[in-house]
Amino acid sequence: MSGSGKRPLVAERRYAQASGGRRGGGAGSGGGGPRKPSPPRKPRSPKRRRNPIVALFAGLFGLIGRVIWGVTWRGALAVALILGAATLYFASTLPDVSKLLDARVKGSVTMQDVNGDTFAWRGETYGGTLRAADASENLRNAVVATEDRRFYRHFGVSPRGIASAIAINVRAGRGPFEGNGGSTITQQVAKLLCLGVEYDSSVWKSEADYESDCRTTTLWRKIKEVPYALALEAKYSKSDILTIYFNRVYLGAGARGFEAASQRYFGKSAADVSPAEAAMLAGLLRAPSYYAPTNNLQRAIDRANVIVGLMEEQHYLTHAQAEDAIAHPAALSPAASSRSGGAFADWVMESGPDFLTRDTTEDVVIRTTLDQRIQAATEAAVTKVFKEKVSSGSKAQTAVIVMSADGAVRGMVGGRTVEPQGSFNRATQALRQTGSAFKPFVYAAAMDEGFSPADFVEDTPLTLNIPGSGPWTPSNYERNFQGIVTLTQALANSLNIPAVRVSEAMGRENVIRVAQGFGIHSNLVNSPSLALGVSEATLLEMTGAYAGILNGGQSVHPYGVLDLRLQGDDRPLMSGAQGGMGERVISDRAAQLLTYMMTQVVENGTGRRARLSGHEAAGKTGTTSAARDAWFIGFTADYVTGVWMGYDDNTPLTGVTGGGLPAEIWHEVMTRVEDGLPSTPLRKIIPEPRVPPSQPTNRPVTDENGNPLPESQDPQLARPQDDSPNMAERILNDVRRAFGG
Known part of the structure; x- marks a missing residue:
């Protein structure tokens, strides 16, 4: 407006004109100098269109990825829920630890000699409850080092261990679940418990079949093992799991559990085993019968040395302790190393009542008539004669029985060599x-x-x-x-x-x-x-019959059992000899006259090779048609001994009569048996000529x-x-x- 004298309200130019004017106007306008020209705008490139095929596949893969992810997390969630439910279910079915320690349906038989020393076992022996906390620290360390080094850190399963085992099996040309299992100790316990399936005699013919079936590894059982192992970890402590494991594992030679195995092999409690002994016991876990020291001691020692190395590697043993364990390996107890009396033990099992021997559901202890000194002497005599006087290629067999005059059997050899349990016993069965x-x-x-x-x-x-x-x-x-x-x-x-x-x-x-x-x-x-x-x-019958002559014409019933009791119970269930003196057969005078006649067999007749130095003996030789059997049966005032020799297939003996090798075996046996005993004359009547x-x-x-x-x-x-x-x-x-x- 012209009349007001004010300048019109016009905004300043923010930027100079393209002609080069400065920002703030020229000199006449009061500007601060020339303006900088604005940079030219970059022209926009035209929008590129995506390849429809690429777009299609990209979208498809993206959709698949989202579907997979959706299925995966939902599946994982479902698996987790199922796993959790299965774990809770199995945990709810697990009983108290004490009820899981001994799963045997049948009991065991422990045999003691006449002095009360153990010499044989039959059936699966359970040594009684062994708590992991009470076991030797050496044993706990050896087992963990061997079977599951991460036992105290995992939650029951080891995916890494399973994957490694599968790879090893595949590389070895086996099925993924054949051979190496990669199982943790907890998973092994799950398998020992047969995943909660109890023994049913209508399903399995025997406990052995049941356990064999439980040990069979399949994909389904491997899957089922996982929640069961998790349930074990949830229900029990690590110490409880080890306790179940220590009591249920089979460790060869009829030993069920580490306590029984330690007593069986070393004659001591598992609470007292040394590093070398613990390593030998832990070494049995891989193959109990194969590594049993009673089968092959050197093989068991070699396996134990591997375990000692693992214990040192995992810092359970110092280098010095490991060296000492290797330098001083575990030694078997006298009872375990002798392996004597096997034929006698088999005879006791056969002759005793089934419900207290072969079919017993309890752990039974039988005190027998066996004298281990006489048993060892008998075995040594047979070995000596066959080594020195029988050709190495001969398959001839022998059987020997030593008994007292009342029929108590003191020693028995069922064959020329020590044979496995249950083998043919020529002394009682032939x-x-x-x-x-x-x-x-x-x-x-x-x-x-x-x-x-x-x-x-x-x-x-x-x-x-x-x-x-x-x-x-x-x-x-x-x-x-x-x-x-x-x-x-x-x-x-x-x-x-x-x-x-x-x-x-x-x-x-x-x-x-x-x-x-x-x-x-x-x-x-x-x-x-x-x-x-x-x-x-049988040789048993014949030897028992000659015992009747020795004791004055009164019959005897050969026997081997003195008393029988349950393990841990001092009161016998059955006491008194199940045999002994019977009825009179001939008069005492007749028996003494016959004894005289039989002394002349040894002194002047066909049994001269049986003659003893310092002890009067009586006996009789026997050789059958075509020399298929050769016998010598005789007695001193202390013992009656019978010897038979022949072939199992009735092949005739060559150059052997009862007065030959059988009489020599008899002589060797009785020389050792009578060693140290006073010379006692036989009761006999010498007739008037x-x-x-x-x-x-x-x-x-x-x-x-x-x-x-x-x-x-x-x-x-x-x-x-x-x-x-x-x-x-x-x-x-x-x-x-x-x-x-």
């Missing part, structure tokens, strides 16, 4: 022809009828016409005849024809009665060949037509009534009449 070892029962019948060892019998040709078989002509081993001999000479020289004559004169039924009365339970052949031992018997009669004319026991005489016309040998000078002639005449002479 039925073999007895040969001339049967003859003492023939003469026992004669002595009981009142005859004397000084009485006479004919050793002359004899032919018997056996109905249905025709003529039978026995012969002596030497194929010759000695004419008139005393009964003592006939037995000492094992003459066959006199034995048949006496048996027929006494009556076979009477001889069978005597033999069975002494304990020969096998079926005895009622034929003239009975006297020559064609019937079969008799005047021999004139030589008889021999005729077979048949009538004039060659037919056998009926039993009613076959009179018995006459019993002597006095000691008149004509007694020998009277007996000889009775023998002649009995056999048609």
